[in-house]
Amino acid sequence: xxxxxxxxxxxxxxSYSHGDDGNGNASLKxxxxxxxxxxxxELRADRKYxxxxxxxxxxxxxxxxxxxxxxxxxxxxQNEIRGTALLMILMSPDYLASSxxxxxxxxxxAAQLEFGLPTEQRIALVHIWPTEEKxxxxxxxSRCHHLVGFPFYAKNPTGIARPFGWSEVxxxxxxxxxxxxxxxxxxxxxMLDAMKVRLDExxxxxxxxxxxxxxxxxxxxxxxxxxxxxxWERVAITLADIGIAVVPGEPDPVVSDAxxxxxxxxxxxxxxxxxxxxxxxxxxxGRALDADLVVVGRHDRNSARARSNRLLxxxxxNTVGAPIATPVRRATARAMQADWLDxxxxxxxxxxxxxLAGCAARAEAAL
Numbered sequence: 001x002x003x004x005x006x007x008x009x010x011x012x013x014x015s016y017s018h019g020d021d022g023n024g025n026a027s028l029k030x031x032x033x034x035x036x037x038x039x040x041x042e043l044r045a046d047r048k049y050x051x052x053x054x055x056x057x058x059x060x061x062x063x064x065x066x067x068x069x070x071x072x073x074x075x076x077x078q079n080e081i082r083g084t085a086l087l088m089i090l091m092s093p094d095y096l097a098s099s100x101x102x103x104x105x106x107x108x109x110a111a112q113l114e115f116g117l118p119t120e121q122r123i124a125l126v127h128i129w130p131t132e133e134k135x136x137x138x139x140x141x142s143r144c145h146h147l148v149g150f151p152f153y154a155k156n157p158t159g160i161a162r163p164f165g166w167s168e169v170x171x172x173x174x175x176x177x178x179x180x181x182x183x184x185x186x187x188x189x190x191m192l193d194a195m196k197v198r199l200d201e202x203x204x205x206x207x208x209x210x211x212x213x214x215x216x217x218x219x220x221x222x223x224x225x226x227x228x229x230x231x232w233e234r235v236a237i238t239l240a241d242i243g244i245a246v247v248p249g250e251p252d253p254v255v256s257d258a259x260x261x262x263x264x265x266x267x268x269x270x271x272x273x274x275x276x277x278x279x280x281x282x283x284x285x286g287r288a289l290d291a292d293l294v295v296v297g298r299h300d301r302n303s304a305r306a307r308s309n310r311l312l313x314x315x316x317x318n319t320v321g322a323p324i325a326t327p328v329r330r331a332t333a334r335a336m337q338a339d340w341l342d343x344x345x346x347x348x349x350x351x352x353x354x355x356l357a358g359c360a361a362r363a364e365a366a367l
Contacts, residue, residue, distance in 0.1 A: 011054050011192060012088055015090070017094035034173075088123075089124070209361075216242060219274070219275045223281060227254055273310070319343045
C-alpha cells in the first residue's frame with residue numbers, strides 16, 4: 001500500500017521518453033533513470049516517508065515493484081499507472097512526440113475520472129529540455145497556458161541546452177543538480193501530504209455516509225434546555241427506541257453565570273465531536289430556539305466539526321408546529337444549514353430516518 005493509501009498502490013509514477021533515435025539508442029533513458037534513483041533517495045531521506053512511500057519504476061526489478069515479464073506489458077503498465085496518486089513528467093520534445101508517453105498520461109487521467117478525483121495539483125512537471133512544440137490540452141490550464149513546472153536544464157553561452165547533470169550520470173551529480181532536485185522534492189512532499197489529507201477526508205465521509213444509511217446505530221447530540229425537560233425526554237426515548245443513541249443524558253441547564261455557561265459550551269463541543277449528527281429541539285419558546293440555532297447549531301457545531309473532521313449534519317426537530325415555523329425562522333435554519341424536521345404528528349420517527357437518508361445521500365454526493 002502507498003503512503004497516500006487506498007485506492008492507490010503507488011504514490012508516484014515518473015513518465016518520460018527514452019529518446020529513441022530509431023536505431024535502438026535511447027539517449028534520454030540513462031539520465032532519466034539516474035534522475036529517478038536520485039529523486040527516490042532524496043524523498044526517502046525524510047523518515048516520515050521512508051518506508052511507506054511507493055514509487056513505480058518499470059525498470060525496477062524488486063518484487064512487487066517492477067514489470068512482471070509474464071504479463072502483457074501494456075496491460076500491467078495500465079494497472080500500475082492507474083493505481084498511482086501523483087504523476088511526474090520529465091518534459092522534453094521527445095516526451096511530447098512520444099505516443100507511449102501520451103498513452104501513459106491518458107491511462108492515468110482516465111483512472112482519476114473513474115475514482116471521481118480531480119487531477120489539479122497532482123501533476124509535477126520537470127522541464128529537462130526546452131520545448132517549442134504545442135502542449136496537449138491536459139497539460140495546460142484554463143487559459144491554455146502550460147502547467148507551471150520546475151526548470152531542470154541550463155544553456156551554455158551558445159544556447160545549447162542540457163539537463164542538469166547530463167554529463168555526470170556515470171558519477172556523482174553536482175551541487176547544481178541536487179539543489180534543483182531538492183526544490184522538486186519539497187514540492188512533492190506538499191503534494192503527497194495534500195493528497196493524503198484529501199483521501200483521508202474522503203474515506204471518513206464515506207464511512208459516515210454508510211453509517212447514516214443504516215437502520216439505527218447512529219449517535220445523535222440532542223440539544224434541549226432543562227426548562228423543557230419533559231419534551232426533551234420524550235424525544236430522547238423515542239429516538240432510542242428506533243436504535244439511535246442520544247447524548248447527553250439530560251438537557252442542558254439554563255444558567256446566567258458567564259463562566260458556567262462557557263464550561264457548558266466546552267463540554268457540549270467535546271461531546272458533540274464524537275456524534276454523528278445534531279438535533280435541535282424546537283419547543284414553543286421561539287426566542288430560545290433562535291439563540292440555539294446560532295450558538296449551538298452554528299458556532300458550537302462548527303467547533304465540533306473542526307475538532308473531529310466529521311460532517312455533523314444538523315436538524316431542527318419542530319415538536320410544536322406553526323408557532324415556531326415562521327418563514328423567517330425557517331429561512332434562518334436554512335442559512336445555518338439546519339434541516340427542518342416536522343415532529344408534530346405521530347409517528348414522527350420516519351421524518352428522522354428520512355433526514356438521515358438525506359444526510360447519507362449528500363455525503364455520497366460530496367465524495
